[in-house]
Amino acid sequence: MIICRTKRELKDALHKLRVQQPDRKVGFVPTMGFLHExxxxLIRQSVQECDTTVLSIFVNPLQFGPNEDFDRYPRDEQRDLALAQASGADFVFMPSVEEMYPSKMLTRVTVDxxxxxxxxxxxxxxxDGVGAVVSKLFHIVQPQRAYFGxxxxxxVAVIQRMTMxxxxxxxxxxxxIVREPDGLALSSRNVYLSAExxxxxxxxxxxxxxxxxLGGQVGITVSELQEQVRRKIGQSPIADIDYVELLAFPNLTPLDPNQSLADTEGELLLALAVKFGRTRLIDNRILRFAEVKAYV
Amino acid sequence: MIICRTKRELKDALHKLRVQQPDRKVGFVPTMGFLHExxxxLIRQSVQECDTTVLSIFVNPLQFGPNEDFDRYPRDEQRDLALAQASGADFVFMPSVEEMYPSKMLTRVTVDxxxxxxxxxxxxxxxDGVGAVVSKLFHIVQPQRAYFGxxxxxxVAVIQRMTMxxxxxxxxxxxxIVREPDGLALSSRNVYLSAExxxxxxxxxxxxxxxxxLGGQVGITVSELQEQVRRKIGQSPIADIDYVELLAFPNLTPLDPNQSLADTEGELLLALAVKFGRTRLIDNRILRFAEVKAYV
Structure with a gap:
């Protein structure tokens, strides 16, 4: 496994491989590190489907707000490298902030x-921060496939739209999504959580x-579903809901709140963001009520 | 010379060439057609410096304002193809608007x-329209070099910044810039001009x-230079000035209007946009007064 800290190193190494084997399929897994299962x-799926797998580890300051957790975002380079190697990554790209942003970014990539x-x-x-860094990484790595959880x-919806x-x-x-045995979605931020x-x-x-x-019940509406989810989360006395929303997927446009779930079409995203203490967690599920079955 | 009207055709043809010769250098000349010298x-320079030259001809609706000349922008496919061939282009990519924008663009590329x-x-x-279409074309063609007038x-400044x-x-x-014998900068829009x-x-x-x-004159200021240019243009009774500006190049930031030209640093762009009848023409010159000489 080769570790590259500069764009030049990574580009040169990948270029050499591509000249040797022009049809080589490169898979890319962009991450912010503090890797988990x-x-x-993602790395294992790329290894299975591609000839070369590039993992990037970069905590991107552009996608953090001024009051968010950029500075305290968890980092553990040695553990990350061990996990990357065990999962089969060929290259790990871990640039510094200065390497990625040598001058002030004047270009914005915005998905409306x-x-x-x-x-x-x-x-x-x-x-905007995600769009910028993913565009940059796509241009540096030039993968055929990119893997996102x-x-x-x-x-995922934003990057798919930008890519298209x-x-x-x-x-x-x-x-x-990979989950703990009790159902909690894996997240680098789970490390912030107290035992309670x-x-x-x-x-x-x-x-x-x-x-x-609930989707199987006749007549329940979009807003009733959202209300049920809020009520369930409210059973935790310390849960502080940021949002609970059911939207059309992948365009993430709102549904009529009074619409019956049975009348919805295609895939829907039920997404939530909830704070436990200082830690904001997100989770979601793709649902399809039209056929009264849920999947993923 | 191969003419491609779909992304797929062009990408497949270029991919085949790249697999045969992985180090092949592809040069790209994006245009809106109605080609002139x-x-x-640009095509000839690409042919000289690259193994394969791709010309694109696409009148990009996204970069025209609602009251601009998208519909009446001049088009002449047969003449364009003859000129492309004579100049040595290997591929001409001429997609329809539907091929380039099969669905509503939700992604914006903005250079501040x-x-x-x-x-x-x-x-x-x-x-924004230029940034979007150039990003798309760059991804479709994947050139090593791209030529702009x-x-x-x-x-040029916007695309260089976006690229970086x-x-x-x-x-x-x-x-x-290529000019007519009397100095008029070549432009597809020159065809709109009446004889007068x-x-x-x-x-x-x-x-x-x-x-x-004038840069050689001691003590003349930025605003005085701009004023001189305006006065000169004003000698044409039908010239209607949109802007005359002297800015730092390539960041295009304003200068202190009271600054002496002799005290300016580096490259400056003297740019103008002037309407003659319904036709808006632009022209410019890169200047460097610090060393009391002009070039380009």
């Missing part, structure tokens, strides 16, 4: 509509599972 | 600061040449 599953709700609304500027479902709109020659591969918060946080995945089951 | 000079003045101010949204100096900020793996090659307008339009290049010479 969710990231490992898809960013209107959820974290796009709660975290202004967040997805559905844990950040809105991020701008004709990036890259296939975006959304991968399933960790116990209570299980209510998130439970509320999503209940909602998927 | 300025475009031909560099677009604050000149056409960025006169034509709101223009450079300095006639659109702000466009987003790490596009492409070298932007600015090429000199065509005669008077020569005042643009004359005013720029005078300004370059």
């Amino acid at each position: 969710g990231h490992a599953s 509509v898809v960013t209107d709700r959820l974290c796009g609304a709660s975290r202004p500027g967040h997805f 559905m844990k950040d479902a809105q991020q 709109d701008l004709d990036f020659p890259i296939e975006i591969v959304p991968c399933p 918060e960790r116990t209570q946080a299980v209510v998130l995945s439970q509320s999503l599972a209940e909602a998927a089951a | 300025g475009h031909a000079s 600061v560099v677009t604050d003045r000149l056409c960025g101010a006169s034509r709101p949204g223009h450079f 300095m006639k659109d100096a702000q466009q 900020d987003l790490d596009f793996p492409i070298e932007i090659v600015p090429c000199p 307008e065509r005669t008077q339009a020569v005042v643009l290049s004359q005013s720029l040449a005078e300004a370059a010479a």
Whole structure:
């Protein structure tokens, strides 16, 4: 496994490989590090489907708001490298902030509509930062496929839209959420949780599972479903809801709140963001009520 | 010369060539067609420096304002193809609007600061449209080098900044303005000019040449230079000035109007946009007064 800290090193190494084997398929897993089994599953899927797998580890300051956790975002380079190697990554790109942003960024990549709700609304500027860094990384790595976890479902939708709109020659591969045995979605931020918060946080995945089951009930509306989820999460005395929303997927446009779930069409995203103490967790589930079944 | 009307055709053909010769250098000349000797000079330079030259012809609706000339922008496919072939292009990509924009664009590529003045101010949204279409074309063609005429100096500055900020793996090659024998900068829009307008339009290049010479005078200020250029253009009774501006290049930031030219540093852009009848023409000259000499 080769570790590159500069764009030049990585580009030169990948170029050499491509000249040797022009049809080589490069898979890319962009991350902010503090890797867990969710990231490992992305790396393993890339290794299985591609000839070369590039993992990037970069805590991107541009996607953090001024009052967010950029400085205290967890980092553990040695553990990350061990996990990357065990999962089969060929290259790890871990640039410094100065390497990625040598001068002030004047260029913004903005995806409209898809960013209107959820974290796009709660975290202004967040997805501009994601769009910029993912564009940069795509241009540095030039992968054929890029792997993203559905844990950040809105991020997947934003990147898929950006990739389509701008004709990036890259296939975006959304991968399933990996969960703890009790249902909590894996997240680098779970490390922030106190024992009590960790116990209570299980209510998130439970509320999503209940909602998927509720879809079978005749006549329940979009707003009633959202209300049920809020009520379930409210059973945790320390849960502080940021949002609970059911939206059309992948465009993330709102539904008529009075619409019956049975009358909805296609895939829907039930997404939530909830604070436990200082830690904001997100989770989601893709639902399809039209056929009275839930999946993913 | 191969003509491709779909992204798929062009990408497949280029991919085949790259697999045969992985180190092949692809040069790209994006245009809106109605080609003239300025475009031909870009194609010839690419042919000289690269293994394969791709010309694109696409009148991009996204970079025209609602009251601009998208519908009447001149088009002549057969003449364009003849000129492309004569200049040595290997591929001509001429997609339809539907091929380039199969669905509503939700993604915007915006370059700040560099677009604050000149056409960025006169034509709101223009450079967002340029950023979007150039990003798309860069991803479709994946060239090593892309050639742009300095006639659109702000466009060159915007695309260079976008390319640097987003790490596009492409070298932007600015090429000199090609002029008629009397000095008028070549432009597809020159065809709009009446005989009278065509005669008077020569005042643009004359005013720029005078300004370059004026730089040698001791003590003249930025605003005095701009005033001289305006006065010169004003000698044409039908010239209607949109802007005359002297800015730092390539960031296109304003200078202190009371600053002496002799005290300015580095490259400056003297840019102008002037209407003759319904036709808006632009021209510019890169100047360097610090060393009391003008070039390009």
